[in-house]
Amino acid sequence: MVHPLQGIDISLYPGEFIAVKGASGTGKSTLLHILGCLERPDKGTYHLDGKDVSRLDDTSLSLLRATRIGFIFQAYNLISQCSLIENTVMPFLYHPNPPDNTYALALSALEKVGLSDRKTHKPSQLSGGEMQRAAIARALVINPLVVLADEPTGNLDSENSMVILSLFRQVHERGASLVVVTHDDDVAGAADRTIHIKDGRISD
Numbered sequence: 317m318v319h320p321l322q323g324i325d326i327s328l329y330p331g332e333f334i335a336v337k338g339a340s341g342t343g344k345s346t347l348l349h350i351l352g353c354l355e356r357p358d359k360g361t362y363h364l365d366g367k368d369v370s371r372l373d374d375t376s377l378s379l380l381r382a383t384r385i386g387f388i389f390q391a392y393n394l395i396s397q398c399s400l401i402e403n404t405v406m407p408f409l410y411h412p413n414p415p416d417n418t419y420a421l422a423l424s425a426l427e428k429v430g431l432s433d434r435k436t437h438k439p440s441q442l443s444g445g446e447m448q449r450a451a452i453a454r455a456l457v458i459n460p461l462v463v464l465a466d467e468p469t470g471n472l473d474s475e476n477s478m479v480i481l482s483l484f485r486q487v488h489e490r491g492a493s494l495v496v497v498t499h500d501d502d503v504a505g506a507a508d509r510t511i512h513i514k515d516g517r518i519s520d
Contacts, residue, residue: 322516333494335507343516382410386455388465394439401435425453445476462493
């Protein structure tokens with residue numbers, strides 16, 4: 317059974333790192349989708365950077381996603397036909413006023429995750445750990461206010477998981493807020509706090 321969120325009341329502070337844990341189907345991904353403005357709450361409000369985004373129209377939500385929110389998905393969601401640098405530049409295609417130096421920004425993001433030397437490679441030429449690092453670079457290239465990650469180490473071995481965790485610490489140190497849905501105790505242990513969701517509610 318999939319449980320909708322019920323009476324969730326949380327605050328995410330600037331620069332805070334939150335881990336979200338819970339069994340499958342308890343509402344973790346729904347929470348992430350609402351925080352990422354991919355879904356609207358049926359009731360209540362969601363304030364991001366002082367603005368009630370739950371009342372914004374689709375155009376305004378798209379603008380918010382393009383400029384303020386970085387997404388990291390478990391399945392990477394890289395475009396197979398595009399090179400790594402082309403994938404990393406992709407978020408700027410949805411930006412209303414992209415900077416002139418998008419290529420340089422994308423290359424810098426790849427350098428931060430140790431992949432600048434693979435910039436011309438296609439996703440099929442990368443390992444799972446490299447694809448996840450590429451997904452992180454793509455999320456960070458817009459310098460987002462908040463970064464959302466859904467089971468980012470779920471498909472990785474322990475060595476690559478530690479690399480991803482180190483990158484998350486760097487994101488955290490640079491001041492972005494970070495929300496990570498995870499079953500990984502090491503990831504949760506690095507967070508400022510952990511939220512447990514059970515049957516659509518926050519559980520003690």
